[in-house]
Amino acid sequence: MAIAAIGKYEFAPADALDKFHGAQLLYIGWEDHLLFCAPFAFPFPPTMPFRAIVEQVLPGSFGYHPDFARIDWAKAEWFKSGKPWQPDFDKSLADNGLKHKDVIRFRTPGLTGIAGSCS
Amino acid sequence: MDMQVAKKKLGLKEKYQVMTRGLDWEPSYQKKEDIYPYASYEGIKIHDWDKWEDPFRLTMDAYWKYQAEKERKLYAIIDAYAQNNGHLSVTDARYINTVKLFLTGVSPLEYMAHRGFAHAGRAFPGAGPRVACLMQSLDEIRHAQTQIHALSNYNKHYNGLHDFRHMHDRVWYLSVPKSFFDDAVTAGPFEFLVSIGFSFEYVLTNLLFVPFVSGAAYNGDMGTMTFGFSAQSDEARHMTLGLEVIKFILEQDPDNLPIVQRWIDKWTWRGYRVLTLVAMMMDYMLPKRTMSWKEAWEVYFEENGGALFKDLARYGIKMPKCAETIALEKDHLSHQAWATFYNYGAAAAFHTWVPEKEEMDWLSAKYPESFDKYYRPRLEYWREQAAKGNRFYNKTLPMLCQTCQIPMLFTEPGDPTKICYREVDYKGSKYHFCSDHCKEIFEHEPEKYVQSWLPVHQIYQGNCFPEGTDPTVEGFDPLAAVLQYYHLEFGRDNLDFEGSEDQKNFDAWRGQATKNV
Numbered sequence: 001m002a003i004a005a006i007g008k009y010e011f012a013p014a015d016a017l018d019k020f021h022g023a024q025l026l027y028i029g030w031e032d033h034l035l036f037c038a039p040f041a042f043p044f045p046p047t048m049p050f051r052a053i054v055e056q057v058l059p060g061s062f063g064y065h066p067d068f069a070r071i072d073w074a075k076a077e078w079f080k081s082g083k084p085w086q087p088d089f090d091k092s093l094a095d096n097g098l099k100h101k102d103v104i105r106f107r108t109p110g111l112t113g114i115a116g117s118c119s
Numbered sequence: 120m121d122m123q124v125a126k127k128k129l130g131l132k133e134k135y136q137v138m139t140r141g142l143d144w145e146p147s148y149q150k151k152e153d154i155y156p157y158a159s160y161e162g163i164k165i166h167d168w169d170k171w172e173d174p175f176r177l178t179m180d181a182y183w184k185y186q187a188e189k190e191r192k193l194y195a196i197i198d199a200y201a202q203n204n205g206h207l208s209v210t211d212a213r214y215i216n217t218v219k220l221f222l223t224g225v226s227p228l229e230y231m232a233h234r235g236f237a238h239a240g241r242a243f244p245g246a247g248p249r250v251a252c253l254m255q256s257l258d259e260i261r262h263a264q265t266q267i268h269a270l271s272n273y274n275k276h277y278n279g280l281h282d283f284r285h286m287h288d289r290v291w292y293l294s295v296p297k298s299f300f301d302d303a304v305t306a307g308p309f310e311f312l313v314s315i316g317f318s319f320e321y322v323l324t325n326l327l328f329v330p331f332v333s334g335a336a337y338n339g340d341m342g343t344m345t346f347g348f349s350a351q352s353d354e355a356r357h358m359t360l361g362l363e364v365i366k367f368i369l370e371q372d373p374d375n376l377p378i379v380q381r382w383i384d385k386w387t388w389r390g391y392r393v394l395t396l397v398a399m400m401m402d403y404m405l406p407k408r409t410m411s412w413k414e415a416w417e418v419y420f421e422e423n424g425g426a427l428f429k430d431l432a433r434y435g436i437k438m439p440k441c442a443e444t445i446a447l448e449k450d451h452l453s454h455q456a457w458a459t460f461y462n463y464g465a466a467a468a469f470h471t472w473v474p475e476k477e478e479m480d481w482l483s484a485k486y487p488e489s490f491d492k493y494y495r496p497r498l499e500y501w502r503e504q505a506a507k508g509n510r511f512y513n514k515t516l517p518m519l520c521q522t523c524q525i526p527m528l529f530t531e532p533g534d535p536t537k538i539c540y541r542e543v544d545y546k547g548s549k550y551h552f553c554s555d556h557c558k559e560i561f562e563h564e565p566e567k568y569v570q571s572w573l574p575v576h577q578i579y580q581g582n583c584f585p586e587g588t589d590p591t592v593e594g595f596d597p598l599a600a601v602l603q604y605y606h607l608e609f610g611r612d613n614l615d616f617e618g619s620e621d622q623k624n625f626d627a628w629r630g631q632a633t634k635n636v
Binding site: 002003004005006009010011012013014015016019020021023027029031032034035036037038039040041042043060061064081082099100101102103105113114115117118 | 156157160161162307455458459462463492493494496497500511513514515516517518519526527528530535536537538540542546548549550551563564565566567569570571572573575576577579580581
């Protein structure tokens with residue numbers, strides 16, 4: 001126990017997987033597009049196919065940006081915990097190895113935001 | 120016959136001695152460690168509590184006298200301001216949003232400081248610090264009261280100020296100042312004193328009470344200026360208490376140094392992260408600006424704080440490591456913070472806007488290295504879209520930092536184009552952080568921060584809807600339910616300043632006050 005305390009100090013994490021009613025959290029950031037101030041947090045079922053994120057979820061979250069319509073998903077580069085990673089669009093989140101509170105980012109080469117400002 | 124000679128009145132020092140130390144006693148039928156259970160577990164060693172010297176030697180009778188005099192002046196000005204419709208003499212109604220943020224974000228912290236000092240004072244076996252903490256505890260509850268009184272004038276006329284106490288425990292961005300103080304009051308008494316008495320009061324609150332409160336005066340808000348300056352005269356005493364505490368602890372035992380240094384590192388960073396709100400208030404929310412956040416940081420932290428840490432060097436205390444990161448962020452902090460509130464303006468209890476052209480020119484002059492390159496294009500794009508009726512409201516919830524609870528909006532030190540991501544695996548679960556410093560704070564005491572009440576996660580767990588809400592019914596609107604839980608009225612308290620009820624009312628009332636219509 002690292003914490004200095006007068007007695008036993010053990011508490012359950014406030015964000016354990018079993019508290020999300022069957023969903024797990026996934027964080028997603030779009031590199032070079034800080035018009036969106038921070039990466040997003042999503043609750044998804046682990047059985048959801050990865051393709052559904054790209055086709056059904058991301059347009060609602062990132063679609064405001066004029067670059068979004070120009071994305072060539074075949075060229076997108078993916079990162080998990082900051083390291084290069086390749087999702088399989090047809091597999092589920094679980095089968096892609098995505099666990100509760102994992103963070104992924106995608107980079108879209110050639111697209112660098114409003115007037116090239118990474119906004 | 121001998122003349123009766125009146126007994127000479129006690130001098131200040133003797134009087135203080137009699138009214139503080141003279142009232143203390145040694146317990147005889149209880150063990151001292153049972154009476155003061157929090158005095159030793161943090162590892163701080165105190166050998167002689169009598170070495171503590173209260174720098175102000177303030178006793179209760181003197182306290183009432185001074186403070187009553189100050190309160191009479193303060194309330195005379197607040198009354199005059201209210202009776203004279205002072206709210207119509209501010210620069211423009213955008214200014215009032217700083218007041219909303221102050222009341223909801225800062226005033227509840229004064230109340231928590233009152234509780235914290237009362238608790239810390241009770242915990243110390245020495246009479247000197249007990250009395251000093253008591254006086255500060257009284258100051259803090261007065262500050263909460265005077266701020267609420269001063270700001271309540273605005274509540275009669277403008278939206279978003281109606282339920283600050285309810286909002287403080289629930290609204291997403293208020294979890295940032297709330298978690299800061301919850302962290303401090305749940306620490307031991309010595310850490311509390313270093314966190315609030317030293318790191319926050321001494322090193323950081325100047326940035327709130329001097330340049331921001333001057334900003335209130337510049338913008339015609341005499342009520343806020345008066346409570347600010349009234350509080351600031353107490354802050355001088357608090358700062359001295361904070362500094363004396365550090366010196367006292369360090370002089371008692373060499374083993375105390377590494378513990379105190381770690382607390383200074385932690386709380387300078389946590390306090391600075393809370394001041395993110397102040398940065399955007401200064402650069403974006405004051406219609407008439409006094410100085411930029413960057414300039415304020417340079418004067419009040421780099422120069423004043425730098426001199427303080429030089430003074431503390433003889434005890435072995437070093438400048439907190441985070442100062443290097445902060446120096447790299449000072450060109451970016453206010454822009455990134457305001458962009459975040461602009462994103463989430465549909466879920467805030469105040470209005471947001473894109474700065475006017477001349478305001479952008481001011482920002483460009485104050486931030487020549489960063490504003491035009493990184494932030495102006497974003498703001499101009501938002502303005503163009505808003506003019507076309509396509510105002511940007513971000514509807515997806517952001518990822519938050521586990522320690523400071525701020526959305527992960529901060530960029531890598533030295534690279535303002537890349538979000539700073541840090542993560543830790545602890546007992547099979549992942550935790551994420553906005554910076555190396557928030558990560559280090561977590562790693563030192565993970566048990567404390569795994570319990571963090573992160574608003575986004577709580578919303579997704581279904582804990583932020585009004586009682587009795589059924590999220591499974593058809594057409595359920597989670598945002599509407601969350602705003603109801605916050606007691607925030609959609610379309611009145613939130614959204615853009617342009618077209619808001621505040622804007623329209625202010626223009627109409629000022630028109631009545633200055634024209635014969």
